[in-house]
Amino acid sequence: MELSIIILALTVVLSTDAGFVHEDFAITICSDTEAEKMYGFDNEELWHADFNQKKGVETLPDFGDPMSFPGFFERSVGDMAILRSSLAIYIKAFKSPPPEMDAPETSIYPEDDVQLGFQNTLICHVTGFYPPSVSISWTKNNVNVTEGMSLSQYRPMNGGTFNIFSTLKFTPGEGDIYSCTVNHRALQGQPQTKTWDVDVALPGVGPAVFCGVGLTLGLLGVATGTFFLVKGNNCN
Numbered sequence: 001m002e003l004s005i006i007i008l009a010l011t012v013v014l015s016t017d018a019g020f021v022h023e024d025f026a027i028t029i030c031s032d033t034e035a036e037k038m039y040g041f042d043n044e045e046l047w048h049a050d051f052n053q054k055k056g057v058e059t060l061p062d063f064g065d066p067m068s069f070p071g072f073f074e075r076s077v078g079d080m081a082i083l084r085s086s087l088a089i090y091i092k093a094f095k096s097p098p099p100e101m102d103a104p105e106t107s108i109y110p111e112d113d114v115q116l117g118f119q120n121t122l123i124c125h126v127t128g129f130y131p132p133s134v135s136i137s138w139t140k141n142n143v144n145v146t147e148g149m150s151l152s153q154y155r156p157m158n159g160g161t162f163n164i165f166s167t168l169k170f171t172p173g174e175g176d177i178y179s180c181t182v183n184h185r186a187l188q189g190q191p192q193t194k195t196w197d198v199d200v201a202l203p204g205v206g207p208a209v210f211c212g213v214g215l216t217l218g219l220l221g222v223a224t225g226t227f228f229l230v231k232g233n234n235c236n
Contacts (some may be wrong), residue, residue, distance in 0.1 A: 104129035124180035127163035
């Protein structure tokens with residue numbers, strides 16, 4: 001399979017003071033099936049284009065200074081058209097060399113403490129992969145599920161690799177088993193699957209038993225002491 005993806009990364013150093021170095025970056029990803037445009041600052045995302053919803057999404061935290069990005073989505077649509085045209089030209093004009101690839105590492109964990117019958121969120125974290133194109137699927141008790149699933153944007157990491165999050169809203173039931181399966185070109189047709197099962201520990205009975213035994217022995221000791229005290233007084 002030929003590598004049909006273009007990745008552009010632009011980094012601008014905003015300050016050269018050794019104590020206050022900040023980086024403003026933009027990432028553009030284009031393939032024959034995927035497209036992503038993102039702007040960020042100091043490894044934090046500020047804005048990305050949602051090509052499915054046909055709008056730009058501001059991702060500043062609530063406490064951040066308000067910012068606007070007028071015209072950024074329209075510009076991103078134009079960038080994708082140009083890149084896809086260039087991609088077709090490059091594929092036709094050049095022989096694709098063996099692609100550099102890094103296989104992903106996957107972990108799965110719940111967002112909150114698990115309580116049976118209460119809605120929670122499972123997180124599948126896929127990290128350290130290149131190029132930035134992965135597919136992620138979920139199962140519950142070996143049955144594929146898509147309802148309640150969401151997928152984040154690709155996020156850059158140091159070293160030129162990427163990470164991504166997929167989440168699944170679920171209501172834990174005793175004995176349920178969930179799995180997250182990741183497919184990436186570097187895995188060479190052997191998908192990576194991580195499983196997570198609902199295992200809610202019940203409150204331990206040990207401390208209660210020991211407290212009960214201790215209390216009983218204490219009461220017996222008091223009763224025995226009182227008995228001998230009364231008997232001693234009678235003898236006197």
